Amino acid sequence: MTIAVLGIDLGKNSCSLVGLDGTGRVVLRRRMRRETVIAFSAKLPGCVVAMEACCGAHHMGRALVEQGHTVRLMSPEYVRPYVKAQKNDDRDAEAIAEAATRPTMRFVALKSEAQLDVQTLHRVRDQLVGERTALMNQVRAILLERGYVVAQGRAKLAACLTELLDTEAGSSLTARMRTLVAELRERWQSLDRRIAALDAEFAEQARTDENARRLTTIPGIGALNATALVAAIGDVATFARGRDLAAWLGLVPRQVTTGGKPKLVGITKRGSKYLRKTLIQGARAAMPTLRQGDTRLGQWLRGLLARAHTNTAVVALAAKMARIVWALLRHGRVYEATAVAA
The missing domain is CATH 1.10.287 (Helix Hairpins)
Structure with missing residues (x-):
């Protein structure tokens, strides 16, 4: 029996395990106490271990990485479509294992x-x-x-x-x-x-912290949201571009398209409500100063305020701040305001 992917449905006291071979066929179904999962996985050759990103998943994930396994955490929202028939722990574990094999699946970075x-x-x-x-x-x-x-x-x-x-x-x-x-x-x-x-x-x-100190150079970002962002983002390479980080924070427009007619309705509000709240509060606090400055950001903000509601401009500024956060962390730089060309 060779297990290529091991799906684990974590529970408070017990866990359900389903193993898939290289062809995707189920070769293992087992239920065991939570404290015995690590001992069981230590006997397996290195494989992909998939779990939902829930309470305790990061702790167990770090232990599995030390054993030589590749850990993949996923949002429960993305696992749900793979559950077949009626829901139970065994089918959840199978869905987790199957979801981890999808080439388009988005994974959650393991946190320290x-x-x-x-x-x-x-x-x-x-x-x-x-x-x-x-x-x-x-x-x-x-x-x-x-x-x-x-x-x-x-x-x-x-x-x-x-x-x-x-x-x-x-x-x-x-x-x-x-x-x-x-x-x-x-x-x-x-x-x-x-x-x-x-x-x-x-x-x-x-x-x-070098990364947090770097983020505090951005207008509207202080110690509170800088430390929260650094802790939540982890490896910024997880995001290919700044817009991906803004989307992860739920600060991009929500699209409702039907009949080939696109329509934007508010923002998606995905991800952490706390991070989104702190960024929007920071954007609102920085707006009066930024709109009066002779910088490219100030010029963009004044143009936006001329055609949009103040609250819309605040959220748009928060989304732009998220993009700047990505750029600073990705390239190891500090924020420098660019003056408007005369």
Whole structure:
């Protein structure tokens, strides 16, 4: 029995394995505990091991690479069409193995432990920001029910709480509500400290990591989105051109073509919502400065704003930033604004 491609359907406790020979015929079907997969694969000669890019796939992939196997990770979205008949773990593993043999299949690059660490920190920070926003909204609702209307912004809310809790202005609040609001403010301050600590960690990484430092030279990209992009992209050679990176981030137009009549509707919004969000926020922050500059990018942006809505221009600028990210990482350069020819 010679296995050319081994498809593994990863589960929390058990995994289904299906092996294909060089002709694509199924020569192995087996189900085993997750912890025994590595020991089993160590007995096999080097082959292609295919998995869906899900939780734990990168960790197992690195272990399989050390054994001499070639690991191919795929998006579950691309594997789904190869599932035959009714879905079960065995058929999923067979579909994974078959999908890995397709010449047009797109694979996910295997991430290092350092990349996964940075991505985890970004996910934790995003969750903390969400918790802080929910907490602030709750405090605003509590105060509004008692006649205190607070203007938008964290600074306005913080000033209002200081006035209510640290002076006699909040004497109209009941003692129980003053205690509760004080507890919520303490939780808010704790979240602020945790977010600030992560921001400092990202800033330090952006200073020490060559690729992240290179990306921070792009207008609208700071330590936060630079470190997130470097960790997510990994080997930029995975993308043949800048537009492929923009498409991977979901920043290209979504095409709806029928009857030979092409139509563009919004953007695809594929890939990481977090990366796309940070790029769009960065583009929005950089737009006022860029549109006033005598650079080719500023000239392009002014022309776009003259014929398109501001939000459309922001997304287009984010897509162009993604292309610039690819160019800098691919060629090992820093961003240099090109002046408009006189």
